[in-house]
Amino acid sequence: MNTSRYSRQELFPPIGAAGQAKLKDARVLVVGAGALGTSSAEMLVRAGVGHVTMVDRDYVEWSNLQRQQLYTETDVKNKLPKAIAAQNRLMEVNSEVEITGIVLDVNGTNVEELVQNHHLILDAADNFETRLIVNDAAVQYGIPFVFGACVASYGMTFPMIPGKTPCLHCLINHLPSQNQTCDTVGVISPIVQLVTAYQVTSALKILTGNEITPSLQSFDIWKNEQAEINVSALKNKDCPTCGSNPTYPFLAYENQTKAAVLCGRNTVQIRPGLEREISLQQLAQRLKELGSEVVLNPYLVSCTFEDFRLVFFKDGRALIHGTSDTGQARAIYNRIIG
Numbered sequence: 066m067n068t069s070r071y072s073r074q075e076l077f078p079p080i081g082a083a084g085q086a087k088l089k090d091a092r093v094l095v096v097g098a099g100a101l102g103t104s105s106a107e108m109l110v111r112a113g114v115g116h117v118t119m120v121d122r123d124y125v126e127w128s129n130l131q132r133q134q135l136y137t138e139t140d141v142k143n144k145l146p147k148a149i150a151a152q153n154r155l156m157e158v159n160s161e162v163e164i165t166g167i168v169l170d171v172n173g174t175n176v177e178e179l180v181q182n183h184h185l186i187l188d189a190a191d192n193f194e195t196r197l198i199v200n201d202a203a204v205q206y207g208i209p210f211v212f213g214a215c216v217a218s219y220g221m222t223f224p225m226i227p228g229k230t231p232c233l234h235c236l237i238n239h240l241p242s243q244n245q246t247c248d249t250v251g252v253i254s255p256i257v258q259l260v261t262a263y264q265v266t267s268a269l270k271i272l273t274g275n276e277i278t279p280s281l282q283s284f285d286i287w288k289n290e291q292a293e294i295n296v297s298a299l300k301n302k303d304c305p306t307c308g309s310n311p312t313y314p315f316l317a318y319e320n321q322t323k324a325a326v327l328c329g330r331n332t333v334q335i336r337p338g339l340e341r342e343i344s345l346q347q348l349a350q351r352l353k354e355l356g357s358e359v360v361l362n363p364y365l366v367s368c369t370f371e372d373f374r375l376v377f378f379k380d381g382r383a384l385i386h387g388t389s390d391t392g393q394a395r396a397i398y399n400r401i402i403g
C-alpha cells in the first residue's frame with residue numbers, strides 16, 4: 066500500500082501521478098486571506114501545489130475566528146497580519162511547498178507585478194472593486210481567475226479562462242446586489258466551504274489539464290437552493306477588459322478609489338474611482354440592525370462603527386473619522402459598502 070503524502074490524490078484517475086507532478090510545478094496566487102482565502106489555500110497546500118502566494122491587507126481579529134480556518138487566538142492577541150499568520154500556519158501543514166505571504170492592499174498600480182509568474186489566481190477578495198482590478202490583470206496576462214464570493218448563506222463561483230469564457234467585467238451587471246458584506250449581514254461558515262470546494266476543484270482541473278465547465282454556480286446553503294447558469298452568451302465582444310479593443314479600465318489610475326487624509330482632522334476621505342450610486346435608506350437600515358447610532362437625511366448617512374464615525378454620501382463618497390491611516394479607512398469602507 067502506497068502511503069506517500071499524495072497517494073490518495075494520485076489514485077484518483079483524472080489527476081494521477083502526471084497531474085500531481087503538474088501541481089508540484091504550479092504557482093497559484095490567492096487574493097485575500099479571509100474566510101475564502103484561508104479555506105482555499107489550505108486545500109491547495111495540502112494538495113501539493115508547489116507555490117502558493119497569499120496577499121491580504123488586514124490583520125487577524127476575534128470576529129474572524131468563527132470561519133477563517135487558519136487562524137488562532139494567539140494570532141488575534143499578537144495582531145498578526147493575515148498574510149503572515151496564514152503563511153506561518155501553512156508552512157506547518159506542508160513543508161514541501163513554498164508559501165509566500167504578502168501584506169498589501171491590492172490596487173490597479175501594484176496588481177500587474179503581483180499576478181505575473183502565477184499560473185492561476187483564486188479570488189478571495191472582500192469587495193468587487195478588487196475583483197475587477199484582478200480580473201483586468203488576469204485577462205491582460207492570460208491567467209485563469211476563479212471568482213468566488215459569499216455573504217450570509219449565499220455564494221457564487223465562476224472559473225474565468227481568458228480567451229475562452231466571459232470575464233468578470235462581462236458578468237458584473239448580471240450578478241445579484243453587491244452592496245451587502247459580511248460586516249453588515251453576517252456569514253456562516255458552511256457557505257464558505259461550499260464556494261471554496263468549487264473554486265479549488267476548478268483550480269485542480271485547470272492546473273492538471275482537465276476540462277472545466279465554464280458555468281456560474283450559485284447557492285443558498287441555508288435554503289438548499291442551487292443554480293447553474295451557462296454564461297457563455299454573456300461574453301461581451303465590446304467588453305473593455307476582454308473584448309477586441311481592451312483598455313483594462315480598472316488598472317487606470319483615474320478609475321481607482323482614492324483615499325486622502327483630511328489635514329488636521331484625523332479623517333480620511335474615500336472617493337470611489339468608478340461611479341457608484343448607493344441607497345442611503347438601505348444602508349441606514351443595515352447599519353441600524355448592527356446597533357449603530359444612525360443619522361439619515363436626504364444627503365447622507367452618518368453612523369458610529371467600532372471606534373470610528375462614518376459618513377456616507379449618495380455618490381459613494383465617504384468620510385472615515387478617527388483615523389489618518391488610508392489603508393485602514395479603505396478597509397472599513399469595503400467592510401460596509403463591499
Ligand SMILES: [Zn+2]
Nearest residue numbers: 232235304307
Ligand atoms: Zn469581459
